[in-house]
Amino acid sequence: MLTLLTCPEVTDSWVSSFAGWVSRWIMQPAQVMLVFGGLLLVSKLLPKRRGRSLRLAMLCLTLSYLFALSPMVVNVAGKVLESQIPGDSGATADAIVILGRGKGFTPSRVAVANELWQAQRAPLIFASGIEDAPKILQRLQEQGIPRQALQGEACSRTTYENAKFTAAILLSQGVHQILLITDSPHMMRSMLTFRGFGFSITPVASSGLSELDRRKKTSTVLREWARLVGYGLLGRYAPQEIPSELASRPTLQSELWQPSI
Numbered sequence: 721m722l723t724l725l726t727c728p729e730v731t732d733s734w735v736s737s738f739a740g741w742v743s744r745w746i747m748q749p750a751q752v753m754l755v756f757g758g759l760l761l762v763s764k765l766l767p768k769r770r771g772r773s774l775r776l777a778m779l780c781l782t783l784s785y786l787f788a789l790s791p792m793v794v795n796v797a798g799k800v801l802e803s804q805i806p807g808d809s810g811a812t813a814d815a816i817v818i819l820g821r822g823k824g825f826t827p828s829r830v831a832v833a834n835e836l837w838q839a840q841r842a843p844l845i846f847a848s849g850i851e852d853a854p855k856i857l858q859r860l861q862e863q864g865i866p867r868q869a870l871q872g873e874a875c876s877r878t879t880y881e882n883a884k885f886t887a888a889i890l891l892s893q894g895v896h897q898i899l900l901i902t903d904s905p906h907m908m909r910s911m912l913t914f915r916g917f918g919f920s921i922t923p924v925a926s927s928g929l930s931e932l933d934r935r936k937k938t939s940t941v942l943r944e945w946a947r948l949v950g951y952g953l954l955g956r957y958a959p960q961e962i963p964s965e966l967a968s969r970p971t972l973q974s975e976l977w978q979p980s981i
Contacts, residue, residue, distance in 0.1 A: 727875035746946055749789065756782050789938060798929045798941045801948075802904045805911075805923050813842045813922060814895040818856055819882050819902040819910060820849020828926040830859045832901050836924065837865055842899055846890060847872035848882040879906070879913050879947075880956055887917035888966040896920055904928040905944045912957040 746752060756778055763774040787793060816836050818829050833845055833856075845860060847853035853872040861867055873889060876882045890898075897920045902910050904925040911921050929937050951957060 744943075746785075746942065749785075752785060753782070756785075788942065791934070791938075794938050794941050797945055798905065798937065801908055801941065801944055802925075802928060805904060805907045805925060808924050809922060810841075811897075811922055812840070813897040813899045815844040815846050815890060815897075816842045816899045816901065817886060817890075817914075818845065818847045818853075819879070819900070819906070820847065820852025820856065820876075821903060821906060822852070823855070825903055825927060826852060826856060826859070828903075829901050830856055830863070832924055832926045833860060834863050834865065836899055836901075837869075843869065844895070845870050846886065848876050848886050850874055850877050879910055880951070882910070883913045883917050883919075884960070884963065885966070886914070887919070887960075888962050891918060891962070898922070899924050901926050905940050909944060909948045909951060913951065916957050916960045917962075918959075 759778050760775060763771040763778070765771070766774060816833050818833050820826075821829075836842065837845060837860075845857075845865060847856040847860075847870075849856075851874075853874045857870045857872055860870055871889070873885045876885045896918065898914070900907070900910060900914060900919075900921045901924050904927065907923050907925055911923055914921055929940065932940060
């Protein structure tokens with residue numbers, strides 16, 4: 721497994737970092753309203769016409785933001801996210817790929833991966849995520865999955881890095897068809913990102929929005945839509961290449977494949 725000791729240093733562009741900051745910021749209503757309020761105060765210091773235009777713009781933004789937080793909009797936006805996921809065809813694949821998303825999502829991901837393994841849908845299980853991958857692989861081993869069938873990387877911090885590091889390891893080993901496991905709100909962005917690195921994907925959702933409380937559901941839906949659009953603007957759904965710092969390090973590649981769990 722790729723561990724923190726062997727993680728490549730891949731620096732995000734300022735555009736990517738800024739987009740990530742914005743997507744996190746809009747998930748904090750108190751901070752958003754504080755900024756909006758500050759801009760309204762600033763508008764009073766501007767010439768009359770400009771101040772009125774800024775206040776009108778801020779009023780429209782505030783109403784739009786509050787409308788986006790309403791249960792009706794969240795429900796519709798969530799259903800759109802989940803409705804775009806193709807059904808599981810039951811096809812076999814080269815590997816089962818599990819994306820980490822925090823400890824709250826781990827049990828359902830492990831359960832789904834175990835079911836797919838027992839159904840002989842793929843000969844390999846690969847976990848991706850800086851904190852989650854080791855825990856996921858450990859749980860799978862405890863459930864009787866052979867150690868030699870478990871691999872992963874523990875460096876990725878984002879969905880894009882999930883795809884990038886997974887591709888750096890698996891594509892060179894001839895793995896192209898994957899069963900991708902993540903929660904249904906996260907699935908659309910994950911599918912589009914992994915396809916950009918050349919994978920053919922069968923999505924298998926491990927959990928859905930119906931299992932979340934209202935607050936968690938709202939934050940998850942807004943975050944996913946913000947990042948879905950942000951990834952598109954950053955070109956992350958277009959065909960991608962394996963970064964040279966990964967592709968040109970054969971010793972790193974061999975380390976990546978050690979199932980050190």
